[in-house]
Amino acid sequence: xxxxxxxxxxxxxxxxxxxxxxxxxxxxxxxWTAQTSQIYRELQKMEKAGWVSQTHVPQVGKPDKNVFSxxxxxxxxxxxxxxxxxxxxxxxNPLMMIAFFMGERPVEEGIDFVQSVRDxxxxxxxxxxxxxxxxxxxxxxxxxEKAIYWKFTIEYGRRFEAMQREWCECCINELxxxxxxxxxxxxxxxxxxxxxxxxx
Amino acid sequence: xxxxxxxxxxxxxxxxxxxxxxxxxxxxxxxWTAQTSQIYRELQKMEKAGWVSQTHVPQVGKPDKNVFSxxxxxxxxxxxxxxxxxxxxxxxNPLMMIAFFMGERPVEEGIDFVQSVRDxxxxxxxxxxxxxxxxxxxxxxxxxEKAIYWKFTIEYGRRFEAMQREWCECCINELxxxxxxxxxxxxxxxxxxxxxxxxx
DNA sequence: TGGGTCATGTAACCTGTTACATGATTAG
DNA sequence: CTAATCATGTAACAGGTTACATGACCCA
Numbered sequence: 001x002x003x004x005x006x007x008x009x010x011x012x013x014x015x016x017x018x019x020x021x022x023x024x025x026x027x028x029x030x031x032w033t034a035q036t037s038q039i040y041r042e043l044q045k046m047e048k049a050g051w052v053s054q055t056h057v058p059q060v061g062k063p064d065k066n067v068f069s070x071x072x073x074x075x076x077x078x079x080x081x082x083x084x085x086x087x088x089x090x091x092x093n094p095l096m097m098i099a100f101f102m103g104e105r106p107v108e109e110g111i112d113f114v115q116s117v118r119d120x121x122x123x124x125x126x127x128x129x130x131x132x133x134x135x136x137x138x139x140x141x142x143x144x145e146k147a148i149y150w151k152f153t154i155e156y157g158r159r160f161e162a163m164q165r166e167w168c169e170c171c172i173n174e175l176x177x178x179x180x181x182x183x184x185x186x187x188x189x190x191x192x193x194x195x196x197x198x199x200x
Numbered sequence: 201x202x203x204x205x206x207x208x209x210x211x212x213x214x215x216x217x218x219x220x221x222x223x224x225x226x227x228x229x230x231x232w233t234a235q236t237s238q239i240y241r242e243l244q245k246m247e248k249a250g251w252v253s254q255t256h257v258p259q260v261g262k263p264d265k266n267v268f269s270x271x272x273x274x275x276x277x278x279x280x281x282x283x284x285x286x287x288x289x290x291x292x293n294p295l296m297m298i299a300f301f302m303g304e305r306p307v308e309e310g311i312d313f314v315q316s317v318r319d320x321x322x323x324x325x326x327x328x329x330x331x332x333x334x335x336x337x338x339x340x341x342x343x344x345e346k347a348i349y350w351k352f353t354i355e356y357g358r359r360f361e362a363m364q365r366e367w368c369e370c371c372i373n374e375l376x377x378x379x380x381x382x383x384x385x386x387x388x389x390x391x392x393x394x395x396x397x398x399x400x
Numbered sequence: 401t402g403g404g405t406c407a408t409g410t411a412a413c414c415t416g417t418t419a420c421a422t423g424a425t426t427a428g
Numbered sequence: 429c430t431a432a433t434c435a436t437g438t439a440a441c442a443g444g445t446t447a448c449a450t451g452a453c454c455c456a
Contacts, residue, residue: 001292001294001297001443002443002444003443004297004301005297005300005301008300008301008304011301011304016406016407016408017407017408017409018405018406018407018408021407028297028300029290030290030296031292031293031296031297031300032292032293032296032297033290033292033444034444035444035445035446036407036408036409037409037410037411037444037445037446037447038443038444038445040408040409040410041409041410041443042443059406059407061452061453061454062405062406062407062452062453063406063407063408063450063451063452064407064408065406065407065408066407066408078301078304079304079305081298082298082301082302082304082305083305083309085298087295087298087313087316087317087320088294088295088298089295089317089320089321090229090230090233091291091292091293091294091295092201092231092232092233092291092416093231093232093291094201094288094291095287095288095289095291096230096231096232096353096356096357097201097204097205097228097231097232098281098282098285098287098288099349099352099353099356100205100208100228100231100349100350100353101204101205101208101211101278101282101349102282102349103343103345103346103347103348103349103350104208104211104278104279104282104346105279105282105283107345109283110349113287116287117287117289120287120289121289143303144378145303145307145378146303146304147303148303148374148375148378149299149300149301149302149303149310150300150303152299152367152371152374153296153299153300155367155370156296156299156364156367157296159363159366159367160360160363162363163359163360163362163363164356166359167352167355167356167359170355171352174348174352175348178344178345178348201415202415202416203415216434216435216436217435217436217437218433218434218435218436221435233416234416235416235417235418236435236436236437237416237417237418237419237437237438237439238415238416238417240436240437240438241415241437241438242415259434259435261424261425261426262424262425262433262434262435263422263423263424263434263435263436264435264436265434265435265436266435266436292444
């Protein structure tokens with residue numbers, strides 16, 4: 001996955017490992033993270049596979065750099081990947097792994113947990129995003145066919161975050177109700193209550 | 201993550217590696233997958249860490265089994281994890297990685313791609329789910345405080361899938377519009393058109 | 401003078417995937 | 429008779445994380 005992601009970035013113009021790192025950090029971070037160590041390792045493997053070629057560029061006042069360019073074989077591989085590698089729909093979600101076992105803790109702490117999740121959800125300011133990666137936006141103006149998919153991934157992130165926020169609100173409501181029920185039970189003896197959800 | 205997930209499962213009752221595998225396969229698969237090879241490896245590490253203890257149980261007519269039980273130290277670790285390990289909100293999404301570079305292909309193939317994504321989204325039938333893991337549902341009846349979180353994770357899956365389906369529909373609409381625009385440009389010379397999205 | 405940016409990586413480790421191996425019982 | 433279920437793993441590889449190391453230049 002990362003290997004092909006890097007290949008896709010280089011296909012939009014030659015890049016150094018450092019530049020690739022900044023694109024992941026500033027633009028793709030909402031769906032993928034990558035450490036420099038991993039990027040440099042993948043670049044070496046890609047060169048061995050013949051997908052990219054490397055040029056050493058001496059610089060003055062800055063460290064020298066290694067610029068990577070895509071080869072014809074790399075272009076073939078990029079298209080093969082996009083065509084043939086299938087659709088990955090299920091991926092591990094560590095947030096749900098934790099949520100699944102939250103019943104081990106008291107209800108009050110469960111409410112705190114879901115509230116922290118909700119508060120941590122802040123979708124990026126579009127103005128900031130634009131300035132963070134100005135050259136991507138420049139390219140987009142010249143190439144609407146690529147820009148449309150970049151917009152799609154941003155939109156996906158926006159919707160995902162909205163969905164999660166709504167989910168948090170419903171969870172908090174249900175947990176508050178359960179808490180109220182438990183408080184009642186602690187005061188009186190035994191009691192029954194209707195168990196109906198908030199869910200549509 | 202997986203290590204603590206396994207610990208959580210064992211905390212709800214002693215289990216063999218095989219049983220843990222079936223729970224991941226039948227119930228947790230919507231947010232986490234795990235291979236048997238990985239489960240057995242983690243169990244050995246957990247025993248070395250003192251989180252679980254292992255008992256060899258000879259059987260007749262079936263292979264012998266190793267049953268794992270949680271230790272007091274394991275219970276402490278489970279609660280520590282749930283309390284202190286922070287909230288993981290960003291995780292790599294391979295679907296978006298592919299979508300981001302789909303502009304390398306012709307618009308028609310982009311439409312096919314998004315349609316395949318949409319068609320591959322099928323949320324599990326709740327009736328089937330219930331029968332797949334009958335003992336979990338039995339436990340849920342006796343323990344509503346745990347059951348509520350299990351319901352939350354299922355609900356998250358349902359909402360996530362609905363969100364993705366809507367996203368696909370919007371993408372298809374926009375791509376069809378772009379395709380129409382390109383067809384027009386191919387017929388006549390140059391032309392302008394308003395670039396406004398479907399997005400709210 | 402101290403922190404940020406540009407620019408490169410290595411080493412060790414942890415986590416996840418794929419492929420292989422065994423072997424009895426049971427249900428169709 | 430054949431496929432699935434129960435039940436255990438190992439080995440090799442691929443992918444991701446953490447920590448460390450270097451060094452000049454520029455801005456406050």
